[in-house]
Amino acid sequence: MKTRELINLLASDGVAERLRPVHAVLLAAAGSLVASALMFVLLLDPRPDIRTAAASAPFLLKLFLVAILAFTALGILFRLARPEGVVGPWSFGLLGSAVLLAAAVAVELLTLPPSIWIMRLMGVEPLACLASVLALSVLPLLVFLVLFRQCAPGDPPLVGAVSGLAAASISIMVYLAHCPNDSPLFVVVWYMAALLIVVLAGFQLGKRVLRW
């Protein structure tokens, strides 16, 4: 086929896809929040002490740490949703999150006697916590992937992975209303384990479903 013939064809096609990348990311974030909230309502209950906990420092610290992760992930996705987008300075956001988490864990370990470190690490029902985060993250990850299929992501596995990060961190923020474990050590091990699983799932799925 001559290129002129292809151009004739394309110029005749007036139907345009409507979803712009910026809107795709916003819609995905909102959709993820709704999806994980829905799963929360179906599967879990708020922690009994939610009213007092919600104002407590440990809870707010957890919320803050995860919110920064979610914010960074979305910031990266706004850029990567375009074909020419690169992560750029947002990688420092990820580094910053890691540093903050490490600092919170360090403070906890230094202010508490070693004899209760293991107890803090294991907390209350860690595997249920991990499973719950995974359950809450499934729909959000799918929401991100479905919406990115309408875009043109330059690096499908990377976009999939960061979508996993966004989906998991948004889901964790919702999950915080249930989780009775306030220890940063617990968060780093169990929440981050769940997050890593979702990121890996996003990476593998992105490779397959985000091609265009």
Add this chain to the structure above:
Amino acid sequence: MLMQAALAGDSSAYRKFLVQVAPAIRAMVRRKLAFLAAPRCDAEDIVQETLLAIHLKRQTWDTTRPIAPWVAAIARHKLIDSLRRSGNGRVDISVDDLPEALAPAIEVQSRGDLDRLLAHLQDRPRSIVKALSTDGASVKETAQRFGMSEGAVRVVLHRAIRKLAALYRTKDK
């Protein structure tokens, strides 16, 4: 800017844009193929695959940003896809560069990837595609020829274009 007018619905601006951007994409693709010592004869197929992607993903261009990096990124993406498909194992280097060099910018013939994909379309969409592309008929003329409404022709055309893009992806399997 042409593409901005095109996105606002000006189809002659869109056509002009595609005509202008094709040689630029071709130059970039040829440069990269030469650099990678990959078969130069693949260039026009990659150009066409890039134009198809530009068409289907044109809403992903941020109108507040320069268009060249966006076009380049799409071309790069399709070039990588093409190299992955061919496995870099081909040894048939084209020696007939001269006709290409003399052909006007959009008269360049590809090796036929798109044509092979057209065979996978059903008869009606394929005929409509041929009418609009090779015969250069307008949507109105095509609608009359096939006894369809213009709207129906547009729907068939859009679906066929999307199918072609999807077929490129399955070519990898």
